[in-house]
Amino acid sequence: xxxxxxxxxxxxxxxxxxxxxxxxxxxxxxxxxxxxxxxxxxxxxxxxxxxxxxxxxxxxxxxxxxxxxxxxxxxxxxxxxxxxxxxxxxxxxxxxxxxxxxxxxxxxxxxxxxxxxxxxxxxxxxxxxxxxxxxxxxxxxx
Amino acid sequence: xxxxxxxxxxxxxxxxxxxxxxxxxxxxxxxxxxxxxxxxxxxxxxxxxxxxxxxxxxxxxxxxxxxxxxxxxxxxxxxxxxxxxxxxxxxxxxxxxxxxxxxxxxxxxxxxxxxxxxxxxxxxxxxxxxxxxxxxxxxxxxxxxxxxx
Numbered sequence: 001x002x003x004x005x006x007x008x009x010x011x012x013x014x015x016x017x018x019x020x021x022x023x024x025x026x027x028x029x030x031x032x033x034x035x036x037x038x039x040x041x042x043x044x045x046x047x048x049x050x051x052x053x054x055x056x057x058x059x060x061x062x063x064x065x066x067x068x069x070x071x072x073x074x075x076x077x078x079x080x081x082x083x084x085x086x087x088x089x090x091x092x093x094x095x096x097x098x099x100x101x102x103x104x105x106x107x108x109x110x111x112x113x114x115x116x117x118x119x120x121x122x123x124x125x126x127x128x129x130x131x132x133x134x135x136x137x138x139x140x141x142x
Numbered sequence: 143x144x145x146x147x148x149x150x151x152x153x154x155x156x157x158x159x160x161x162x163x164x165x166x167x168x169x170x171x172x173x174x175x176x177x178x179x180x181x182x183x184x185x186x187x188x189x190x191x192x193x194x195x196x197x198x199x200x201x202x203x204x205x206x207x208x209x210x211x212x213x214x215x216x217x218x219x220x221x222x223x224x225x226x227x228x229x230x231x232x233x234x235x236x237x238x239x240x241x242x243x244x245x246x247x248x249x250x251x252x253x254x255x256x257x258x259x260x261x262x263x264x265x266x267x268x269x270x271x272x273x274x275x276x277x278x279x280x281x282x283x284x285x286x287x288x289x290x291x
Contacts, residue, residue: 065174
């Protein structure tokens, strides 16, 4: 289990260590099944290209889930997420190989609020492109 | 063909209640690649202060997607799903979902607008327990590429 961070030890402006997560074709197939989102652009290269995409793309929610994992890994198991929002600024393009695409997430403590709440500003990039913008999470820490 | 503006403001009745199960939470955690034990092990979840296995923060999309799926599949709405990408997503949580929760999801079409050549459709989904306790509100904006009227 990951370490628990407490409200008192967090400083506004602190940078969080970046983390990288991999999206492969297998990840997307699993995410289709687990989420119920079987949109063909997430598993069918022929149709993805026919509708103008460069290749199969990850579900936006898969990418958001990686940012969510980044937040909860940092915040620890006793923290609860109060608000979490993102804008999907570019697709994560997932090639048909065994490596897939890397999603790199960074974060910063933007603000400390009353009630043990901490606001995190997040970024996520894949292939040097920002794939999430306006990504923020509000977390209640013990 | 554009998204049908007559659906703006429409609220869809909640479907059958959704029961959050440990097996589904573990499956979802596996699919997003998150190994945290609080998503699969009841003892670990309880040690962290939860009643049962916890849902990852983005799990409510499974419930809101299932509920909004019916609305978005309505041929009258005229949404071309192959051209749809996710534009924005935001969750407001009263508390995390845990295994054993039985919830309903009520979907409202909150906004339909054109931005450039694209159409944007925003849904608001209220997830509550069958006892009426608010758990999460999910705001989803979908973009239909090239869908502008």
